[in-house]
Amino acid sequence: MNLTLRIWRQRSPEDKGSMVTYRVEDVSPEMSFLEMLDVLNEDLILRGEEPVAFDHDCREGICGACGMVINGQAHGPERTTTCQLHMRHFSDGDTIDIEPWRASAFPVVKDLVVDRSAFDRVIQAGGYITAPTGSAPDAHATAVPKAAADYAFEHAECIGCGACVAACPNGSAMLFTSAKINHLNVLPQGAPERESRVLDMVSAMDEEGFGGCTNTGECTLACPKGIPLQSIADMNREFLRASTKRGR
Amino acid sequence: MAGTGVIMLLFLVVHMLGNLKIFFGAAEFNSYAGWLRTIGEPVLHNSWYLWVQRFVLVVCVVLHAITAYQLSRRDRAARPQRYQHRPPARASYATHTMRWGGVILGLFIIWHILDLTTLTVNPLGQAHHPYENVVADFRVWWVNIIYIVAMLALGLHIRHGFWSAAQTIGANNRGRDRSLKVVANVLAVALTAGFIVVPVAVMTGVVS
Amino acid sequence: MTSYLSYEVGEPVVDRKAPDGPIAERWNRRRFEAKLVNPANRRKHTVIVVGTGLAGGSAGATLAEQGYRVVQFCYQDSPRRAHSIAAQGGINAAKNYRNDGDSVHRLFYDTVKGGDFRSRESNVHRLAEASVEIIDQCVAQGVPFAREYGGLLDTRSFGGVQVSRTFYARGQTGQQLLLGAYQALSRQIDAGNVELHARTEMLDLIVVDGRARGIVARDLVTGEISVHLADAVVLASGGYGNVFYLSTNAKGSNATAIWRAHRRGAYFGNPCFTQIHPTCIPRSGDHQSKLTLMSESLRNDGRIWVPKAKGDTRPPNEIPEDERDYYLERIYPAFGNLVPRDIASRAAKNVCDSGHGVGPGGQGVYLDFADAIARMGRDKVAEKYGNLFEMYERITAEDPYTRPMRIYPAVHYTMGGLWVDYDLSTSVPGLFAIGEANFSDHGANRLGASALMQGLADGYFVLPATINDYLATAKLASVERSHPAVDAAVSEVDDRLRRLLAVDGDRTPDSFHRELGELMWDLCGMARTDAGLRKALGRIPELREEFWRRVKVPGTGAELNQSLEKANRVADFLELAELMCLDALHRAESCGGHFREESQSADGEAVRDDENFSYVAAWEFTSAGSAPVLHKEDLSFEYVHPTQRSYA
Numbered sequence A: 001m002n003l004t005l006r007i008w009r010q011r012s013p014e015d016k017g018s019m020v021t022y023r024v025e026d027v028s029p030e031m032s033f034l035e036m037l038d039v040l041n042e043d044l045i046l047r048g049e050e051p052v053a054f055d056h057d058c059r060e061g062i063c064g065a066c067g068m069v070i071n072g073q074a075h076g077p078e079r080t081t082t083c084q085l086h087m088r089h090f091s092d093g094d095t096i097d098i099e100p101w102r103a104s105a106f107p108v109v110k111d112l113v114v115d116r117s118a119f120d121r122v123i124q125a126g127g128y129i130t131a132p133t134g135s136a137p138d139a140h141a142t143a144v145p146k147a148a149a150d151y152a153f154e155h156a157e158c159i160g161c162g163a164c165v166a167a168c169p170n171g172s173a174m175l176f177t178s179a180k181i182n183h184l185n186v187l188p189q190g191a192p193e194r195e196s197r198v199l200d201m202v203s204a205m206d207e208e209g210f211g212g213c214t215n216t217g218e219c220t221l222a223c224p225k226g227i228p229l230q231s232i233a234d235m236n237r238e239f240l241r242a243s244t245k246r247g248r
Numbered sequence B: 001m002a003g004t005g006v007i008m009l010l011f012l013v014v015h016m017l018g019n020l021k022i023f024f025g026a027a028e029f030n031s032y033a034g035w036l037r038t039i040g041e042p043v044l045h046n047s048w049y050l051w052v053q054r055f056v057l058v059v060c061v062v063l064h065a066i067t068a069y070q071l072s073r074r075d076r077a078a079r080p081q082r083y084q085h086r087p088p089a090r091a092s093y094a095t096h097t098m099r100w101g102g103v104i105l106g107l108f109i110i111w112h113i114l115d116l117t118t119l120t121v122n123p124l125g126q127a128h129h130p131y132e133n134v135v136a137d138f139r140v141w142w143v144n145i146i147y148i149v150a151m152l153a154l155g156l157h158i159r160h161g162f163w164s165a166a167q168t169i170g171a172n173n174r175g176r177d178r179s180l181k182v183v184a185n186v187l188a189v190a191l192t193a194g195f196i197v198v199p200v201a202v203m204t205g206v207v208s
Numbered sequence C: 001m002t003s004y005l006s007y008e009v010g011e012p013v014v015d016r017k018a019p020d021g022p023i024a025e026r027w028n029r030r031r032f033e034a035k036l037v038n039p040a041n042r043r044k045h046t047v048i049v050v051g052t053g054l055a056g057g058s059a060g061a062t063l064a065e066q067g068y069r070v071v072q073f074c075y076q077d078s079p080r081r082a083h084s085i086a087a088q089g090g091i092n093a094a095k096n097y098r099n100d101g102d103s104v105h106r107l108f109y110d111t112v113k114g115g116d117f118r119s120r121e122s123n124v125h126r127l128a129e130a131s132v133e134i135i136d137q138c139v140a141q142g143v144p145f146a147r148e149y150g151g152l153l154d155t156r157s158f159g160g161v162q163v164s165r166t167f168y169a170r171g172q173t174g175q176q177l178l179l180g181a182y183q184a185l186s187r188q189i190d191a192g193n194v195e196l197h198a199r200t201e202m203l204d205l206i207v208v209d210g211r212a213r214g215i216v217a218r219d220l221v222t223g224e225i226s227v228h229l230a231d232a233v234v235l236a237s238g239g240y241g242n243v244f245y246l247s248t249n250a251k252g253s254n255a256t257a258i259w260r261a262h263r264r265g266a267y268f269g270n271p272c273f274t275q276i277h278p279t280c281i282p283r284s285g286d287h288q289s290k291l292t293l294m295s296e297s298l299r300n301d302g303r304i305w306v307p308k309a310k311g312d313t314r315p316p317n318e319i320p321e322d323e324r325d326y327y328l329e330r331i332y333p334a335f336g337n338l339v340p341r342d343i344a345s346r347a348a349k350n351v352c353d354s355g356h357g358v359g360p361g362g363q364g365v366y367l368d369f370a371d372a373i374a375r376m377g378r379d380k381v382a383e384k385y386g387n388l389f390e391m392y393e394r395i396t397a398e399d400p401y402t403r404p405m406r407i408y409p410a411v412h413y414t415m416g417g418l419w420v421d422y423d424l425s426t427s428v429p430g431l432f433a434i435g436e437a438n439f440s441d442h443g444a445n446r447l448g449a450s451a452l453m454q455g456l457a458d459g460y461f462v463l464p465a466t467i468n469d470y471l472a473t474a475k476l477a478s479v480e481r482s483h484p485a486v487d488a489a490v491s492e493v494d495d496r497l498r499r500l501l502a503v504d505g506d507r508t509p510d511s512f513h514r515e516l517g518e519l520m521w522d523l524c525g526m527a528r529t530d531a532g533l534r535k536a537l538g539r540i541p542e543l544r545e546e547f548w549r550r551v552k553v554p555g556t557g558a559e560l561n562q563s564l565e566k567a568n569r570v571a572d573f574l575e576l577a578e579l580m581c582l583d584a585l586h587r588a589e590s591c592g593g594h595f596r597e598e599s600q601s602a603d604g605e606a607v608r609d610d611e612n613f614s615y616v617a618a619w620e621f622t623s624a625g626s627a628p629v630l631h632k633e634d635l636s637f638e639y640v641h642p643t644q645r646s647y648a
Ligand SMILES: Cc1cc2nc3c(=O)[nH]c(=O)nc-3n(C[C@H](O)[C@H](O)[C@H](O)COP(=O)(O)OP(=O)(O)OC[C@H]3O[C@@H](n4cnc5c(N)ncnc54)[C@H](O)[C@@H]3O)c2cc1C
Pocket: C050, C051, C052, C053, C054, C055, C056, C073, C074, C075, C076, C079, C081, C082, C083, C084, C085, C086, C087, C088, C089, C090, C091, C173, C174, C200, C201, C202, C203, C236, C237, C238, C239, C248, C249, C250, C253, C254, C256, C257, C293, C412, C413, C434, C435, C436, C437, C448, C449, C450, C451, C452, C453, C455
């Protein structure tokens, strides 16, 4: 099939940037979205133009590197990562708009590449359990109820892609932050730092310039890992609990 | 936000029930309005309770509006550049209805107070005769429109707002999500309907 | 070309750090004998760690915890994205929680045997010992391993071993373990003990007075070339399977860090040992950019077959039972579909090469769940494999519940890597290599769920113990930025980038990578022959020459330039590929993942030649395109006696 692409091109963070139109031909429905862009890029290189920069690595939906807003939707029309989106979800003659994640906490680096290091700093603020190497008790010393283990796992699945922020009309990082807090706070191993974790991570999140949550729910619809919206409520509960506890 | 919203919500439930007394006739409704002013007696002086309530409500509306404004500003700053391709509205209609619905409600409240509390804009404007004032109101077609539009905005605001408040204060969780949404819908419909029957009743002549 | 083939055999290399005595006590002894650095002095030592995967992430966090100043690098935008994240299956540990007869010794035994007797006993035993501590460590960090209803850890059996020793977190074990390490590292970054440089690629090693003293790196966003000096350098940059272009590795996985170190004097161990995984989703066309693994656990319930007739294009469901060839069950009645990876892969290649393959280009075999669904019910199958089926369907748009999956082998893991001694030190003092980047403890073939174990053992437990000894004993003078060796390294890096940009030819970097990959897959892939390898050794230098004449890299070096990154990596692959072929050619035996067609039994099984090849091949670089020097490290087996593997 043949497609028209309108892609956000921006040379550098200072550059203003604009949408540029390209044609790609002979796209096979078996291609992934990124493979379709590869074809475009090979063509651009041979024409002496700069290829479109985009982040990607594993190309199997787990590293969280890839991500672009396709026709206004983070990661495109399917609930998956961009690298796992296949061209069979488009049809011949389509025009596809491709833009970077938009949020002031995720400044554009170049074209479709954005700087997501704000996420790393949110994790650095408390998204861990302090367990120095070598000091661990036997793994079976503390049983973890299966329900808690499953809950922890489901939240730990977050790949840090940032689609939630890109999709949220407020550029809020609540879903991402809640996923990590819930993962660790439900485990007995995470209990000693339960209060400081949520307070510190939420304040780090605010400092990074993410927007507030007005419970819109777009984030969860864009999340390739299906982190549920109630995850945010669970974090809010942890936050209130920690605030009152610390208040005392 | 959630706290002020919920306080206002509680007030509205009571207010709606009170309004329904209109179906029992002028005497009963007016005496209910009179009773409102005697709550707390003899501990409180006449109308003191009402003033306390008014104070609380004003504080709530103002705080609610201020936080809504601040939040919206922060949210705009967090997404300074919009997408060229407008995202299809999936869930975000809620945010739009909340913001615009809230503004409509704010304007309505001002109108409503001028209308039925201070009686400034009321077609009849007879002090201590709320029943008659209400009936006079809803004989005018455009007043009906103001009220009905406001009630619909209220319904939408509560439909999302109630669930949203539960989410914000962490009262929601996976098991509860559905029932909360049901309760929100029931509340929204009940309040909207409960308020709307009054103008409708006046229009159709059930209450006169 | 002939000059490259006429390599010399140099002095044997010996692992001087390996302690002797009873195997179960060696690691403890080494740990005790290793010198320590006074905690108060550790802050004065800087250690560079390249890579933030399981190996690098765990090492960085642990060294920082011990008090060293750590400077760490990864090419991705966040340390959490290292390719360890993609590991699906699980991690082995000799916990014996199931009381099914597992033990450190059994894990040790299985690993030495699984590696087809081309690994060191001492190392493997240490690995098995550390495995136990790894699970404790990860659980304490909050890694959400699968649990049973009683709240205790669940395990499964994996890769044809008879005990249930594989710990897992659904199909995302690597992700969960990596996030554990990433979180530990994040804590140290926040505490100011680790200075992290993401989106920064190591492009050269700085060697001063024979010791590794730093690296030259390029900031991938600004293009700035920077120098980082240190007391020791640790490479944890992962495997080099991407030489083959199509592999299960991440697109950015590269050999640059280890290849540059090799060029600066670090020996390369067993470069030809690559693992080909039997159950990957076949390619769907020429546009294919990488291959996706389907967990090996599918072979527990799926049956593998091809049509008996050549070139049969009927849909699988229309092929009657008696016209199907369940070839693994036929050839290996005892193990059937569960034979080890290398054997399953080779068998699939053989049936496809003889014209029985299915799907586009005949490069696939069926993995059929019809019987499993009939036996266990669709729900049970969905519960066990649902997420894998979903992934398959997303990629192929075929429903594996109603139509057999198509699978084909793909390059997956490299057992070869920088040669290291028992202390994980390379042949350049001060340069350490851990994780998949070293020629590892897996010999000629890695068992499933053992790479995660090795990466974490190296990073959490082994390196932090052994590096102390180096830092405590090496008398290190301070090195200035102005040192001539530093300048030389920087200008070499500069020159090379400039040259890449200056060629301005007519072929893309990817087109060279693709061509090299095809060549390697055909001639140095699942089955290798003397003639094929010679052919490859003839072709690679030509391709390399063409690359430097015709490659086209748009843009400049002073910005984010993904074509430049790519071209720079392909240039290294073009050198490494040659060494892989030479190693494969010189090792005229079949062992583990290395199958030489000349060395097989009458019924097509790999035949080892212990007499002549019971050694590690450690290659020393001389100059680009010239013959390297071969150093042999003899292997001896005291506890597990070499036998010919047999699965028939
Ligand atoms: C799809 C797949 C599934 C697997 N499943 C399993 C399994 O179930 N069980 C198992 O035991 N093993 C499995 N393996 C193998 C295992 O995952 C890897 O061997 C292991 O994770 C490698 O870890 P590492 O830390 O050595 O390297 P990686 O995780 O690859 O990390 C490499 C790091 O080095 C950095 N880097 C690389 N080059 C440079 C450079 N030049 N400059 C700066 N930084 C650089 C990268 O940014 C990255 O941080 C699997 C492998 C794959 C590909």
